[in-house]
Amino acid sequence: MRKIVVAITGASGSIYAKNLLDKLVHIKEQWAELSVVMTENAKDVWKTELDNDVYLHYPVRYFGTTDFMAPFASGSGQYDTMIIVPCSMGTLGRIASGVSNDLITRAADVVLKERRKLICVVRDTPYNLIHIRNMETVTLAGGIICPATPSFYSRPQTIEDVAATVVDRVIDLAGLDIKTFRWGK
Secondary structure, eight states, X not given: OEEEEEEEOSXXXXXXXXXXXXXXXXXXXXXXXXXXXXXXXHHHHHHHHHSSOGGGGSSSEEEOTTOTTSGGGSGGGOOOEEEEEEEOHHHHHHHHHTOOOSHHHXXXXXXXXXXXXXXXXXXXXXXXXXXXXXXXHHHHTTOEEOOOOOOOTTOOXXXXXHHHHHHHHHHHHTTOOOOOOOTTO
């Protein structure tokens, strides 16, 4: 059974985080632990973009960004998957530089050093050369960069459907089973 930590940063794209949490809760038989760590900026962006505070009401374990006693702050906690959604370019840059100044960057460092799965759902656009090099560095260290770039061949009808095209891909990358549109089926 999987142990998953979802980190939510202050980049625009709260709909991706909400959609991911909704879907992970729906497939709770596939994981043993689900933890969430969220920046203060992420809470503000969520309230601005989604006009709610639903992030407070998921049946998960919540941790503050300064709680270095969280189990996923150490490899011995055996969390096998970390998804940062949305992943701000500042967070990505700190991960790429090895700066562990909060729980999110420390957990990402742990996941990479333990050779476990780190999925960074970057949302910024356009990319500058620093972003691209940071994405390269994280990729070379074993992380997965999954830009929040929706697909349209499933003909999404709502903004939630559009976000789901990214989130379903993230869930696939995490190695979880989800019923979703599959090309050619």
